[in-house]
Amino acid sequence: MKEKLTKALQALKQKTPLVHAITNVVTVNDCANSLLAVGASPAMCEAADEVFEFSQLAGSLYLNLGTLTKEQEMAAYLAIRGATLKGIPVILDPVACGAIPRKKATIERLGHFGRFTVIKGNLGEVKALAGLAARVRGVDSLDEGNDGLEACQSLARAYGCVVAATGKVDIVADGQRACLIENGTEMLTRITGAGCMAGALVAGFCGAYEDAFGATVAALLTMSLAGELAQETSGGELPGTFRAHLIDQLSLVDEALIEKRGRVQWL
Amino acid sequence: MKEKLTKALQALKQKTPLVHAITNVVTVNDCANSLLAVGASPAMCEAADEVFEFSQLAGSLYLNLGTLTKEQEMAAYLAIRGATLKGIPVILDPVACGAIPRKKATIERLGHFGRFTVIKGNLGEVKALAGLAARVRGVDSLDEGNDGLEACQSLARAYGCVVAATGKVDIVADGQRACLIENGTEMLTRITGAGCMAGALVAGFCGAYEDAFGATVAALLTMSLAGELAQETSGGELPGTFRAHLIDQLSLVDEALIEKRGRVQWL
């Protein structure tokens, strides 16, 4: 399996996939810079008058519901339809779906317009979507239960897609396969946007590499490794400096690092 | 009084208050990162379909009118109503109310939907709201008059709330009390967002500490102290580096620093 990860990274570097993103206003700049750092080409195209056609030109579609305006919501329906018609991967980041009923309603509606290739949330969001009781505070998950794998597998079966739940240990599952990613650092929770950047990277890798399960694991591992290195190079616990170094380190993750330092437990 | 400030900081660190923010697009990421740096939990929830319920779950509501879209304006009416019904503190940042008539009209309307706990603007904005002649340029105050205290007190009485005016010296007043904060650095005017971050921090402190006057002073002092230290650690007058260090230093402000370095003049 591990060679899938290095192959996914190679594909990303070679193909410079165009990632069409409809995403939240808080971290949109971080998403663009993290995609550029790993070698993808971000395009935030969010107007209802633009997205149906644009989504059909892209390598993947990233839908992040964080600060979904009414106009973005309409655009999301059009974009997922366009992408699905062309078989382009769609990555859903169901931000705050455990705390805000409109998010869940929108996700259900989106499912009638197209299909998700990957759903990537924090554990609270994944559990909420899977219909399980979840502990959330605003956009944050307070959940560190050991029912995460089950929640991912159940949601993956329900939607016929890959599901990833981020947390201290990241979990990735599809109908058959599952794994745990044990890299990362708590510093990623001390800045805004790490979850969104991880979601954007999943879209980047899926736009370049066909196996969505492998692409998702490679993306989350890339994020976690960059976080570990950024913590080392930024000298500890300084969130402002850490954030700049995180983008630096995203640009430096390579196959050797994945081989040497990646701690993925295949289940 | 000074022990109120350290107590407010302690409360913030212990309670991780959820700050519901409806804020401008320019500095929304800075607001989120500054809240995270001091230990609060930001949630930018701005859709009219979401805010009435969400505002009732939060520790405080931060309304920043900087780039108020029509959808945000509608959301603001719903959110202040929700927060006020539950007795949750509401912090208003009346960005550009001296230069743009719609801002002032919106603020007056907001006052019919709920009440403000704190109004925090720059001196020009506070004077404009208090009905005094103000010198502004776009979003900036050109005012350094010595009628600032009077303006704050007058506005505080008019709205029955705490009023803070930022500038070379920050002024905080409510109906009875007033103080001047003499910390800070001119570098805070050389980046965008220092005013917004200060407003977001006021919301953070008010979400954790009941005395809104003390919470506001503690928040503005935290911002000013972090600015001073960031200028020292970033080696002077480099705005890009300063900005990253500002977030770093916000995460490091503690009770000892407030005790040692805070220059608050209680009137």
Added chain:
Amino acid sequence: MKEKLTKALQALKQKTPLVHAITNVVTVNDCANSLLAVGASPAMCEAADEVFEFSQLAGSLYLNLGTLTKEQEMAAYLAIRGATLKGIPVILDPVACGAIPRKKATIERLGHFGRFTVIKGNLGEVKALAGLAARVRGVDSLDEGNDGLEACQSLARAYGCVVAATGKVDIVADGQRACLIENGTEMLTRITGAGCMAGALVAGFCGAYEDAFGATVAALLTMSLAGELAQETSGGELPGTFRAHLIDQLSLVDEALIEKRGRVQWL
């Protein structure tokens, strides 16, 4: 000609022009910080209820179509009308006009409400607007053809304005004059926002210096020089650190640097 550039920079530093910006959500913070770094005063005022009056108070208007919401589109029509009525320079950044038909339609409509002083795009965008075949990928130009000068001159004649096309070599032309700017670094393509920041700077310089051709060259040269220096001070190819240093270096560009290091080829 070179003394025009130092004079434009002097004017900018002396006048602190107010730049009214309607711009995309991805890089709006970068635009504000880069304008502040060089000494201009940014104001992002984008609500249809606000812009007609506000545009008439500003030193220049920057219209960037990157993530144009419907509300921004309406605001853009009102703002260009207001600015044009007062003879205030209007700078158009036609982001993605080669890839998205709505952008081109909006630009044509804008031309009925007012006039452009400068159109600044990447080469692909300029060619698309000039009616030439352009190679684009999302928001990026893949074009490095040697018909750039011709495209700029043709578009400049069609709109009666200055046209700038950024790329490895930047090209600036109006009806009579033209030049090439040979400074810059590839690192500017490894972060998001360099093109937008350059456009914002053009608006800053045009708000302070009457000759729009000279102001545009000075702005693009300032950006390219800051990029070169930021690459040196940030130690190479680290996009997160580079980005912070870019803002630092923008604040340090001065007349001596332009004299010594600027490589402008006047045609």
